[in-house]
Amino acid sequence: MFSWRSRGGGFPLNPLHREAIAFTATVRKEWQVMMRYWPDTTMIILETILMPIAYWAQAAGFEGGDPNASEAFAQRSGTTEVAGFIYLGWVVYMWVTTIVWGPGMSLRKERMQGSLEPLFLTPVSRFTLLFGPSTTQLFPTAILFTVVGLMMRYVFGVPLGAGQIIAGVLVVAASIPLLFGLGALVGVSVMRMRDSSGLNSALRGLIGLFCGITFPIAVLPEWVQPISRVLPITQVVDALRAAVLSRAELAATWSRSLILLAFGAVISASAMVLLELTLRNVRRTGRLGHF
Amino acid sequence: MVNLVLLTPLYQLALPTLLLGSAFMVNGSATGLARMTGTADLAGWIGLGMLSASLLVGVVDSCYNTLEADRVTGVLEHSWSTPAPREAYVIGSVLTGSMFASAANVILLAFAVLLLHASFSLVGALLALPVAAVMVAGNGGFGYLVAAAVLGMRRASALVEVATMTVVLFSGVTFPLTLLPDEARWPTYLLPGTWGLDLVRHLTLSTRPQAPVPAELAGLVLTSAVWLAIGRRVFLGTERRLRVAGTLTQF
Numbered sequence: 001m002f003s004w005r006s007r008g009g010g011f012p013l014n015p016l017h018r019e020a021i022a023f024t025a026t027v028r029k030e031w032q033v034m035m036r037y038w039p040d041t042t043m044i045i046l047e048t049i050l051m052p053i054a055y056w057a058q059a060a061g062f063e064g065g066d067p068n069a070s071e072a073f074a075q076r077s078g079t080t081e082v083a084g085f086i087y088l089g090w091v092v093y094m095w096v097t098t099i100v101w102g103p104g105m106s107l108r109k110e111r112m113q114g115s116l117e118p119l120f121l122t123p124v125s126r127f128t129l130l131f132g133p134s135t136t137q138l139f140p141t142a143i144l145f146t147v148v149g150l151m152m153r154y155v156f157g158v159p160l161g162a163g164q165i166i167a168g169v170l171v172v173a174a175s176i177p178l179l180f181g182l183g184a185l186v187g188v189s190v191m192r193m194r195d196s197s198g199l200n201s202a203l204r205g206l207i208g209l210f211c212g213i214t215f216p217i218a219v220l221p222e223w224v225q226p227i228s229r230v231l232p233i234t235q236v237v238d239a240l241r242a243a244v245l246s247r248a249e250l251a252a253t254w255s256r257s258l259i260l261l262a263f264g265a266v267i268s269a270s271a272m273v274l275l276e277l278t279l280r281n282v283r284r285t286g287r288l289g290h291f
Numbered sequence: 292m293v294n295l296v297l298l299t300p301l302y303q304l305a306l307p308t309l310l311l312g313s314a315f316m317v318n319g320s321a322t323g324l325a326r327m328t329g330t331a332d333l334a335g336w337i338g339l340g341m342l343s344a345s346l347l348v349g350v351v352d353s354c355y356n357t358l359e360a361d362r363v364t365g366v367l368e369h370s371w372s373t374p375a376p377r378e379a380y381v382i383g384s385v386l387t388g389s390m391f392a393s394a395a396n397v398i399l400l401a402f403a404v405l406l407l408h409a410s411f412s413l414v415g416a417l418l419a420l421p422v423a424a425v426m427v428a429g430n431g432g433f434g435y436l437v438a439a440a441v442l443g444m445r446r447a448s449a450l451v452e453v454a455t456m457t458v459v460l461f462s463g464v465t466f467p468l469t470l471l472p473d474e475a476r477w478p479t480y481l482l483p484g485t486w487g488l489d490l491v492r493h494l495t496l497s498t499r500p501q502a503p504v505p506a507e508l509a510g511l512v513l514t515s516a517v518w519l520a521i522g523r524r525v526f527l528g529t530e531r532r533l534r535v536a537g538t539l540t541q542f
Contacts, residue, residue, distance in 0.1 A: 061323075061328075064327040065323070069316075208307055215307060
């Protein structure tokens with residue numbers, strides 16, 4: 001696919017060419033790691049399928065066959081499809097988790113393995129370092145969304161037509177830069193910490209509480225709701241539910257997708273700036289390899 | 292340990308469950324839950340579920356971390372060389388984990404009472420104490436099994452985590468077990484937590500019990516005793532096997 005040699009027979013001089021080679025190598029390496037430890041990916045897929053069943057059972061218990069309770073949920077959530085509501089929230093949550101714990105920890109893993117300093121000595125761009133690992137995750141992400149769609153349609157009978165599927169795919173595609181940016185931001189942030197496992201657990205907890213993953217935002221305290229609504233992950237979850245469950249107009253889905261793309265661009269740019277600032281700091285303190 | 296038995300159950304289980312339940316409230320009352328269980332006290336119902344889950348998770352993690360830490364740091368053989376009975380490590384971990392979980396749950400339940408208007412019967416709470424003690428004994432059986440897994444398997448964390456989550460979910464912690472079809476419900480009767488939690492909820496919240504109270508008490512005592520006996524036997528057998536093979540500290 002890419003020529004390793006320039007016309008003179010040496011290493012390619014075109015920077016874009018070199019960067020593409022480095023990016024491809026990063027993706028290939030992450031793919032090999034993912035295939036070697038395939039049980040991890042399998043567990044994530046199983047968790048994505050099984051955990052929402054527990055939440056759906058909770059919801060069934062709280063609904064208790066009372067039509068007034070069902071109506072109350074529909075008013076607060078905007079849909080009567082409880083299983084679809086929970087599954088779509090949960091699959092986004094698992095997607096975020098995969099990015100944060102996977103690519104989001106890649107720089108820290110490199111540091112612990114002792115390869116971070118040599119990595120930063122290479123001419124590879126910060127873009128490749130931050131976003132290369134996340135690209136590999138698109139494959140298990142596609143599997144996650146596919147199995148969730150199948151569960152919703154064939155196990156829980158959620159009506160899913162072609163239009164809703166296309167709208168859902170549009171929202172997911174528009175959310176990719178946002179999730180990549182989030183992974184990069186987390187990856188850079190954890191470089192400043194000795195032990196980031198506490199941060200990652202707290203992040204998961206906060207996302208679960210403030211982004212409407214398994215419950216409607218409307219049940220949160222009133223002063224929290226505006227904060228929740230502007231969070232990027234909440235925007236992803238809301239847009240996906242609106243597109244798939246509430247059958248939003250294509251124009252509305254398109255405009256929300258553009259907002260998600262804008263979010264992604266801002267977060268990704270912030271991650272690259274933060275990485276540059278972090279590198280300046282560690283160059284001064286000499287703590288690049290410390291953990 | 293505080294993070295494990297207080298904060299993590301709070302933001303991973305208690306609060307999301309509570310908020311999901313709030314989504315079904317009609318005029319501030321959990322009418323759906325009242326139809327299913329006999330109580331509209333959503334916070335109290337969930338709070339007691341968290342108590343049961345924390346007691347089990349506290350025991351499992353205490354047993355796991357005690358032995359795993361000793362093995363990884365290379366002091367397990369030294370501990371095993373002392374005249375202390377091997378079971379002392381497991382029983383000590385069970386009691387430590389239960390103690391921390393109980394303390395954390397006092398705080399959680401106080402939070403539920405003061406801020407979420409949960410209401411528990413005082414007499415029922417006192418009667419529930421021996422029930423909780425029997426549940427801890429049953430959890431001891433799981434503690435033995437976890438210890439056996441840590442010693443016998445090289446990496447037991449995934450299995451322990453999945454098994455613990457399964458037991459927690461199917462003990463009625465977050466949803467009424469009456470929702471399950473009959474074929475799926477009978478395995479839940481094998482768990483001490485199923486009987487214990489149902490009894491505690493009945494005594495403190497006046498919920499509808501799944502079976503008559505004497506039957507539930509018998510179920511709790513029987514399942515706790517059986518799991519304790521099985522767990523102890525498996526642990527002692529595993530420890531003997533490792534002693535003979537000389538692979539105690541290998542991982």
